[in-house]
Structures are given as structure tokens and as C-alpha cells.
Amino acid sequence: MTRLILLLLLLALPVRAQEPEPRAGVAQRQMVAAANPLAAQAGLAMLRAGGAAIDAAIAAQAMLGLVEPQSSGLGGGALLLHWDAAGHALSAWDGRETAPAATPPGLFLRDGHPLEYREAAVGGRAVGVPGALRMLEAAHRVHGRLPWAQLFAPAIAAAEEGFAISPRLAALIALDADRLRRDPQARAYFLQSDGRPLPEGHLLRNPALAATLRAIAEQGADALHRGPIAAEIAGAVRGSANPGLLTTDDLAGYAPVRREAVCGPYRVFIICGFPPPSSGGVAVLQIMALLAHQDMASLEPRGGPVDARAVDAAHLLGEAGRLAFADRNRYLADPDHVAVPLRGLLEPAYLMHRAQLIDHDRALAAPRPGNPLWQRGHAPASQPPQPEAGTSHLSIVDAAGNAVALTTTIEDLFGARLMVRGFLLNNELTDFSFLPEIEGRPVANRVGPAKRPRSSMSPTIVFGADGLPLAVLGSAGGSRIIGHVAQTLVALLDWGMEPQAAVSLPRVGALNAWLELEAGTGAAALAPALEARGFPVTLRTMTSGLHAIRIIRGPEGQRLLGGADPRREGVAIGD
Known part of the structure; x- marks a missing residue:
């Protein structure tokens, strides 16, 4: 049945994945605007299958995590604005990451002084509890039309069959190769056996992500937040050279907010x-x-x-x-x-x-x-300025007039540079103020247990x-x-x-x-x-x-x- 769905979806796509498309679009009924042609095509395939805007958003996001891994994915968070045309209702779905329960106020201090950004960002220290998938699942229950499992079929197919590394992804892998090689899974995925960055045009397969997406398609977000994948996420965070505090209890307890x-x-x-x-x-x-x-x-x-x-x-x-x-x-x-x-x-x-x-x-x-x-x-x-990076955005309008604006992130380029089961983990806690207080006054965006960092x-x-x-x-x-x-x-x-x-x-x-x-x-x-x-x-x-x-x-x-x-x-x- 899954193969049949894949075949139907692939037939619905307007062009082959490798063929260039104009950036601007004109349509009458429905539209997807996303940061990669494969992601836009995956979303449009859902609309053509009778799906709603949220269905298209989930399919496009799943694909972005594969083809634009430096910016977003299962290991990060997302914020979603949804317009329900039938009910004339606007909802804001919060899938922002949260700090682990054991997070101290001085997470990014050493001897009372803030860490350098790169020292804080790479490794497990800054990994927050991922929230994107739980949020999208909750929004789908309310606004979705297509079966949950169907939404992941295009990304599963592309992960198994491979996609050509784009010029932008190749340039960013080369730019960040020294940090990516510190993590065994990231090194094996993004770099060649001799340590050189994978080049533009290389056919990149991600069977690990395909298996993760299959589990999510079958079990929902629990596949990520409970069980062996959750245990591996927590192990990667706590076992890194720059360890963090994330636990399986943090993952199991995450809840999106409407x-x-x-x-x-x-x-x-x-x-x-x-x-x-x-x-x-x-x-x-x-x-x-x-x-x-x-x-x-x-x-x-x-x-x-x-x-x-x-x-x-x-x-x-x-x-x-x-x-x-x-x-x-x-x-x-x-x-x-x-x-x-x-x-x-x-x-x-x-x-x-x-x-x-x-x-x-x-x-x-x-x-x-x-x-x-x-x-x-x-x-x-007032919080002093500090770096913020990353993210991807997609905009969708469906044939019924529903609309989605979804911004999604793992924060920095390639997030924490920790890879688990085919996806990268975020370094979102660096969006908190490194200084919890200044001259005796607290900073509003200071670090705190279960707190969401300012976005x-x-x-x-x-x-x-x-x-x-x-x-x-x-x-x-x-x-x-x-x-x-x-x-x-x-x-x-x-x-x-x-x-x-x-x-x-x-x-x-x-x-x-x-x-x-x-x-x-x-x-x-x-x-x-x-x-x-x-x-x-x-x-x-x-x-x-x-x-x-x-x-x-x-x-x-x-x-x-x-x-x-x-x-x-x-x-x-x-x-």
C-alpha cells in the first residue's frame, strides 16, 4: 500500500526533481512556496491528493529536513500560523523547543563569564527538547485531511532513492566541515571517506532518516519522543564532548501550545x-x-x-x-x-x-x-546582542482557502552538529541570554527549566x-x-x-x-x-x-x- 501511495504521489509531481523551476509562481487554486523544489513539490502533491494546507506543510517540512538539513528538521522546533477558512479562525501553534528540566541559570557561564558562541553551540550543551513534530501532529489532528502516514511518503522515497546535493548545501558542508567531522554520524553522512566534503551533485541517500520517518508515519510523534529514538537522542546529547542535560523524560513530557x-x-x-x-x-x-x-x-x-x-x-x-x-x-x-x-x-x-x-x-x-x-x-x-542563525520558511494556500505560514529551525548552521537516526539536533538554547542577570537585574530571556528560548x-x-x-x-x-x-x-x-x-x-x-x-x-x-x-x-x-x-x-x-x-x-x- 505504501509503495502504491508513493507511485501516485510521484506521478502527481509537475516535473522531475532535477529539472529547474522558475522561482515565481502563478496559480488559481493552491500554492506552495518553500526553500527547496523537492519540498515545494512534496507539499503540492498533498494538495493535489485532496489535502489541506497543514498536510502540505508537514510533507514539505519532512522533505526540508532531508534536502536542507542545515536549517531545520525533526531535531528542531517550529512556529505555525494557521488560517481556517471554514471557521474564519486564526491559530498560532507553538512548537518551540524547551530547556531540559535540569537546566541551571548559569548554563552558558564559566567562572561568571559567558562562553563564546561556538563553544556553547557545538555539542550537547545547547540542545533543547525538539518540538516541531509534536506541534505538527497536534495541528494535523485539528486541521488535517489526509492520513498522517501519507504525508511522509515523498520524503521517505527521496531519502531511500537519494537526491542530488544542491550548490548551496555543498557550499555549507564545505564551510562547516571541521565541526561536522567531530560527530561520527555527521562525519559519515556529510563527508567522504577521506574527510573531504561531499561535492555538489553527489547523490546523497539517507536510509537512517527513511527508517525514522517510517516509524513516525506508523507511530506518530511518540516514535521520536519515546522509545529507542528518544533514548539515542538523550544519549547523544549527554555523551557529547560538550555534554548537555536532555533526558528521555524531557522528550516524553514535551507538549506544544496553541x-x-x-x-x-x-x-x-x-x-x-x-x-x-x-x-x-x-x-x-x-x-x-x-x-x-x-x-x-x-x-x-x-x-x-x-x-x-x-x-x-x-x-x-x-x-x-x-x-x-x-x-x-x-x-x-x-x-x-x-x-x-x-x-x-x-x-x-x-x-x-x-x-x-x-x-x-x-x-x-x-x-x-x-x-x-x-x-x-x-x-x-536589556539582553545584549548575541548571534542567531538558521531556519527555513514555507507559505501555503490550499484550494479551500486555508493558509499556513510555517517557520522552522534547528538554529545555527547544522544545529549542534550532532546527528541521530539521520537527522541533526538543534542548538536552540543559545537563543537564551547567556547572562541571566545584568547589574543585579534579571534578563527576561534568561535560561530556565522547561522554558522556551526567545525566537x-x-x-x-x-x-x-x-x-x-x-x-x-x-x-x-x-x-x-x-x-x-x-x-x-x-x-x-x-x-x-x-x-x-x-x-x-x-x-x-x-x-x-x-x-x-x-x-x-x-x-x-x-x-x-x-x-x-x-x-x-x-x-x-x-x-x-x-x-x-x-x-x-x-x-x-x-x-x-x-x-x-x-x-x-x-x-x-x-x-
């Missing part, structure tokens, strides 16, 4: 994102609320030194982002463990006050967090005046996700761009107090003018992973436009 999305107005639209423990939804809403007081439509989106409108656009995106990051670094953390002034941070009067801090001619010298209402007790200390993932759904979704989007990129998504929203809603043009724009955005411009693009040419206005500017290569779908409704019916970030290998495909 939360209420955070939403706010922007012109005639309503933008909805993910609530804490992600900082993404709140920060994006704050940025957009500050920009709502500006005439963004009159500005120039593409960069370049000759047009003052491009400088003004970057100035406003930068200032709004820097103010949002100041609040993020002080207040946002896991609301199940820390008081988060959520209402105050999104209250219109507070945001109006923050907007008035923006000067069109001069950058703020040092953006500071505000004082939102409904804050209980003393304000926590920047920003799955987003935009609604029109009719109350129906008109855009589904999100990005990869660590803490830069916030700026990537905010800029793309401005491009879609103010500049009237189609999704492919919007996700391809030269990237401009804040990262903490800095304004970052994408090197080698028109945005980089803006640096002298922005520095003259007082901005601390840095140029860098951007690795955003934006995937967006725009839903257009009219007298002639529905039209779906999709866009996939050219900085990665994704596509948007549909019917």
Missing part, C-alpha cells in the same frame, strides 16, 4: 504574527505601526545613491527597526515563565509616542526601550478589509528575520510589488542598534548618506529566505502569486 496570534492594523490591512516566546510578531507589528505614520508609498524601494527617496526609505525602515529591537531586547521572552507587557507594547498610544521619536533628518544616537503600560514590577535588564521567527498572514487573507509570508535569517519580513510587508502593501519582486529587493533593516545594508546591491550605495545622518551602518551578505504568496480576489475569480527568495534555492509552485 496560542493566540498577535494582530495589529496597518493602513487598511490587519497584520497577524506569532506571539511570545517569539519576538518576531511583536517586533514586526511595532515596526509597521511606526511606519504607518509615514508616507512610505512615495519612497523608492530599490536603493541607489542618486535618489533621496531611497535614503529616506532606508532611514525610516532602520529607525523603526532599531526602536522595535530596543523593546524586544528588554521585554520579550517566554510568557509562561516571565511577565511580558504584550498589551502595552502594542497599545496605539504607546506606539504613537515611539513614532514621534523618529527624526527624518537624523538617526537616534542610542535607541532605548520604552515604558509600556501593564508592565508588572521592575523592568528587566525571532515571524510567520505572518495579512488580512484585507474583507477579513480574508491576502498575503502569507515569512523568512529565514535569525534575528534578521524581523527586518526582512517588515521590509517585504512594506513592499507588498505600500509599494504594490508582486511577491517575487518584494522578496528579491536589496535588503535593508535594523539589527539591534545597527542599520544593515545588503552588500553588492543598490542598498549598499546608500551607506554614505545614511552614515551622514548618524546611522551606524554595516554592509553584509544577506541570507534571507523569504517565501510569500499574495492572494488576489476579483470578479474573474482568485489568483495566487508566489515568490521565493533568490538568495536560496526555493520555488513557488501551484495549480
Whole structure:
């Protein structure tokens, strides 16, 4: 029966796996935008089989864990926004990893000083309890149409038969080979027998992952969270050279959380994102609320030194982002463990006050967090900036109008570089503040047992005046996700761009107090003018992973436009 299902699914795919596809997509009924063509095809096969958006998301995520293992997979977490078209209901499904029960506040301290990021990230110390699979299973029970087992068939087939290593994956294996070779399973999988990285085009098979996915297809998430696979995960974490504290009890006790999305107005639209423990939804809403007081439509989106409108656009995106990051670094953390002034941070009067801090001619010298209402007790200390990386994003709209924005991660490149049963484990605990307190004041995002680390993932759904979704989007990129998504929203809603043009724009955005411009693009040419206005500017290569779908409704019916970030290998495909 499984082989029959595989055959039917493979026949449903629009092209052979090795054939290139255009990034942008146009469709009428249904669409998947994901970071790899095989993942998009797996999701679309589920839609063509009569599946719902959540079914497609699970199939696409299973494939991403195989073909894009550096970014996400069974060993990580995910945040899911789901729009139920029949019930007109929006749900935020939290599959964020949690800290093991025995985690101490000084997990990342040595002699009172924070560890270097790489020292903390590689090995078992930073491995959190994986949450993606449990969350997807819970969401499928509520929103799914197809049988659970069917959703894993494309990834099982690809893992057994092999896939050609893509240019991006080959480059990242080569970049990280020295760390990957420290773990025997990762070394055997990603490197050749002589220790050299596997090259582009190499046919890579993963029978271990195929066996794991078969167990999950048959037993559900229990196959990962209980029994021999769970024991092997805990053993790998505790037995590594940089050991962690994860136990089989932690794995068995993990539970996803269904939360209420955070939403706010922007012109005639309503933008909805993910609530804490992600900082993404709140920060994006704050940025957009500050920009709502500006005439963004009159500005120039593409960069370049000759047009003052491009400088003004970057100035406003930068200032709004820097103010949002100041609040993020002080207040946002896991609301199940820390008081988060959520209402105050999104209250219109507070945001109006923050907007008035923006000067069109001069950058703020040092953006500071505000004082939102409904804050209980003393304000926590602001968390110092520290690295965040990784993630993948996929956007889906099905024929019934259901929509999914799913951002998924194992945190750093190849996570903890520990491999178990064909998949990599996360290093997500490095998203906590390494310092639990600063000058006697606790940091909101400090480490704690069973606590979820703060995230920047920003799955987003935009609604029109009719109350129906008109855009589904999100990005990869660590803490830069916030700026990537905010800029793309401005491009879609103010500049009237189609999704492919919007996700391809030269990237401009804040990262903490800095304004970052994408090197080698028109945005980089803006640096002298922005520095003259007082901005601390840095140029860098951007690795955003934006995937967006725009839903257009009219007298002639529905039209779906999709866009996939050219900085990665994704596509948007549909019917």
C-alpha cells in the first residue's frame, strides 16, 4: 500500500526533481512556496491528493529536513500560523523547543563569564527538547485531511532513492566541515571517506532518516519522543564532548501550545504574527505601526545613491527597526515563565509616542526601550546582542482557502552538529541570554527549566478589509528575520510589488542598534548618506529566505502569486 501511495504521489509531481523551476509562481487554486523544489513539490502533491494546507506543510517540512538539513528538521522546533477558512479562525501553534528540566541559570557561564558562541553551540550543551513534530501532529489532528502516514511518503522515497546535493548545501558542508567531522554520524553522512566534503551533485541517500520517518508515519510523534529514538537522542546529547542535560523524560513530557496570534492594523490591512516566546510578531507589528505614520508609498524601494527617496526609505525602515529591537531586547521572552507587557507594547498610544521619536533628518544616537503600560514590577535588564542563525520558511494556500505560514529551525548552521537516526539536533538554547542577570537585574530571556528560548521567527498572514487573507509570508535569517519580513510587508502593501519582486529587493533593516545594508546591491550605495545622518551602518551578505504568496480576489475569480527568495534555492509552485 505504501509503495502504491508513493507511485501516485510521484506521478502527481509537475516535473522531475532535477529539472529547474522558475522561482515565481502563478496559480488559481493552491500554492506552495518553500526553500527547496523537492519540498515545494512534496507539499503540492498533498494538495493535489485532496489535502489541506497543514498536510502540505508537514510533507514539505519532512522533505526540508532531508534536502536542507542545515536549517531545520525533526531535531528542531517550529512556529505555525494557521488560517481556517471554514471557521474564519486564526491559530498560532507553538512548537518551540524547551530547556531540559535540569537546566541551571548559569548554563552558558564559566567562572561568571559567558562562553563564546561556538563553544556553547557545538555539542550537547545547547540542545533543547525538539518540538516541531509534536506541534505538527497536534495541528494535523485539528486541521488535517489526509492520513498522517501519507504525508511522509515523498520524503521517505527521496531519502531511500537519494537526491542530488544542491550548490548551496555543498557550499555549507564545505564551510562547516571541521565541526561536522567531530560527530561520527555527521562525519559519515556529510563527508567522504577521506574527510573531504561531499561535492555538489553527489547523490546523497539517507536510509537512517527513511527508517525514522517510517516509524513516525506508523507511530506518530511518540516514535521520536519515546522509545529507542528518544533514548539515542538523550544519549547523544549527554555523551557529547560538550555534554548537555536532555533526558528521555524531557522528550516524553514535551507538549506544544496553541496560542493566540498577535494582530495589529496597518493602513487598511490587519497584520497577524506569532506571539511570545517569539519576538518576531511583536517586533514586526511595532515596526509597521511606526511606519504607518509615514508616507512610505512615495519612497523608492530599490536603493541607489542618486535618489533621496531611497535614503529616506532606508532611514525610516532602520529607525523603526532599531526602536522595535530596543523593546524586544528588554521585554520579550517566554510568557509562561516571565511577565511580558504584550498589551502595552502594542497599545496605539504607546506606539504613537515611539513614532514621534523618529527624526527624518537624523538617526537616534542610542535607541532605548520604552515604558509600556501593564508592565508588572521592575523592568528587566536589556539582553545584549548575541548571534542567531538558521531556519527555513514555507507559505501555503490550499484550494479551500486555508493558509499556513510555517517557520522552522534547528538554529545555527547544522544545529549542534550532532546527528541521530539521520537527522541533526538543534542548538536552540543559545537563543537564551547567556547572562541571566545584568547589574543585579534579571534578563527576561534568561535560561530556565522547561522554558522556551526567545525566537525571532515571524510567520505572518495579512488580512484585507474583507477579513480574508491576502498575503502569507515569512523568512529565514535569525534575528534578521524581523527586518526582512517588515521590509517585504512594506513592499507588498505600500509599494504594490508582486511577491517575487518584494522578496528579491536589496535588503535593508535594523539589527539591534545597527542599520544593515545588503552588500553588492543598490542598498549598499546608500551607506554614505545614511552614515551622514548618524546611522551606524554595516554592509553584509544577506541570507534571507523569504517565501510569500499574495492572494488576489476579483470578479474573474482568485489568483495566487508566489515568490521565493533568490538568495536560496526555493520555488513557488501551484495549480
